[in-house]
Amino acid sequence: QVQLVESGGGLVQAGGSLRLSCTASGRAFSRYAMGWFRQAPGKEREFVEGISRNGDRIDYADSVKGRFTISRDNAKNTVYLQMNSLKPEDTAVYYCAASPKSYASDVPDTYDYWGQGTQVTVSS
Numbered sequence: 001q002v003q004l005v006e007s008g009g010g011l012v013q014a015g016g017s018l019r020l021s022c023t024a025s026g027r028a029f030s031r032y033a034m035g036w037f038r039q040a041p042g043k044e045r046e047f048v049e050g051i052s053r054n055g056d057r058i059d060y061a062d063s064v065k066g067r068f069t070i071s072r073d074n075a076k077n078t079v080y081l082q083m084n085s086l087k088p089e090d091t092a093v094y095y096c097a098a099s100p101k102s103y104a105s106d107v108p109d110t111y112d113y114w115g116q117g118t119q120v121t122v123s124s
Contacts, residue, residue: 002026002113009118020081022096029077033104038092050104093117
């Protein structure tokens with residue numbers, strides 16, 4: 001069993017930055033690829049960015065290319081999402097998730113564990 005807890009969300013103006021963190025407890029963090037997803041009101045949950053078990057592969061959605069950066073620290077059981085140049089359309093609840101696959105898929109069903117989510121609101 002893996003428990004995931006996100007933090008770092010909040011309210012920011014367009015063009016600003018936020019750094020999300022997701023800390024895991026339980027079974028070995030390094031065994032899991034980690035992904036960040038988001039869900040805006042009335043929309044489906046969408047993949048944002050993901051990182052492989054050892055960090056050698058990163059996948060991301062085109063909508064965040066060049067603005068968001070994922071990283072992980074296996075010694076701290078934590079994955080981060082640095083979000084720069086934020087836009088109002090980035091407003092959503094952001095979730096981290098853990099997958100037993102070697103890389104982070106963009107398919108939510110491939111993830112076994114999810115955090116409770118953290119709200120990110122970007123004002124125009």
